Amino acid sequence: MAKGLKAARAARGWSQDRLVYEMRRVAEQRLLDIASAASLKTYISEWENGRRVMSGRYASLLRPLLGVTDDELRGTGSALELHTDGYADLLTRIDAAGSLSESMVPSFLAQTELLRSMDRQMGATGLVDQMNGHLEAMEEALTFAVLPGMRRPIATALAGASTLAAWQALDAGAVDRAWRRYELAKKAAQDAESPLYLAHAMGEQAYVLADAGRPQLAIELVRDAQRASERQSLRLRAWLAAAEAELCAGAGVGRESEARAALDRATALLPDDGEVRDVDMLSIFLDTGHLARWRGNVLAKLGDPSAMEALYASLASADASFVRAASGLHCDLTQAHLARGEPEEARSHLQQARLLANRTGSVRYRRRVEMLTGRL
Incomplete structure (x- = not known):
């Protein structure tokens, strides 16, 4: 315990x-x-x-108060549920999966969307039980779906939900759970024969490596993800390029040119279609406004004075429902003001970042707030 x-x-x-x-x-x-x-x-x-x-x-x-699973709370390993009903039980599960697979998938996708919306507004800590139950239901359905035509849509839904669950776990400070959820997402994407979801899971998993102090490995992973998605969604490719830019900017000296090149590539790739998401890649939110905010983040990490203009423009146009993202935006503004030697302005934004991080229960942003506090 x-x-x-x-x-x-x-x-x-x-x-x-x-x-x-x-x-x-x-x-x-x-x-x-x-x-x-x-x-x-x-x-x-x-x-x-x-x-x-x-x-x-x-x-x-x-x-839900601490944002952990029951196993994590009790400090135990995952329990294995043994079924001893033999062939009759197996066939019952297979028949149920076969008869329900088509009708279940839209319900799975709708539940993922609901959890995604709740997460970005309220944070991940209170959603642990719901997300675990959601993933378990999809894993159960996939386990007993026999034919590839039945398995692919369930696996695609599982890949998207697992990536969301992994990001939530990373935000809550549950690193081991985050890593395992990304591995689940990658396996589901492979089962779904979906290079899009595989590349996205790899790109997000790179942030676990970066947070753990392995920036070079993180950069290599996100670049591998880009190679895996070369013929896929332009929005996904733009997202991966922006992720590479952020990882390069955070890796320390000597990566500035790589970060700027990746940013330029993201800008060139992003479709100018007025959309925020692709029909085939619902896991990603990225339009010109989101990319401008990302550019400000990268430039702030690089100590570029032009970051300020991009960040304040993003703050003025930010979607109010992205509460946790707003904490990151205020952290970026804190960093940008510190680079310009403006401690009072930095302190004001840091206070906002702290309030929003506490509101959503984000351990990841609380760590960043504490790091920036040490610089004031």
């Missing part, structure tokens, strides 16, 4: 007292009857030290 609850609490930067406060706050909102503050603090210590078994009632309260 110490590995689970204590690690999840530490990732949020919460003391035991803060966790008690948050538990009672949520319980009050939900009209739940839980222990007193003093008793809860004792429970937390005993849960973390393995002296008390956490009940399902408290686990269901803590999972």
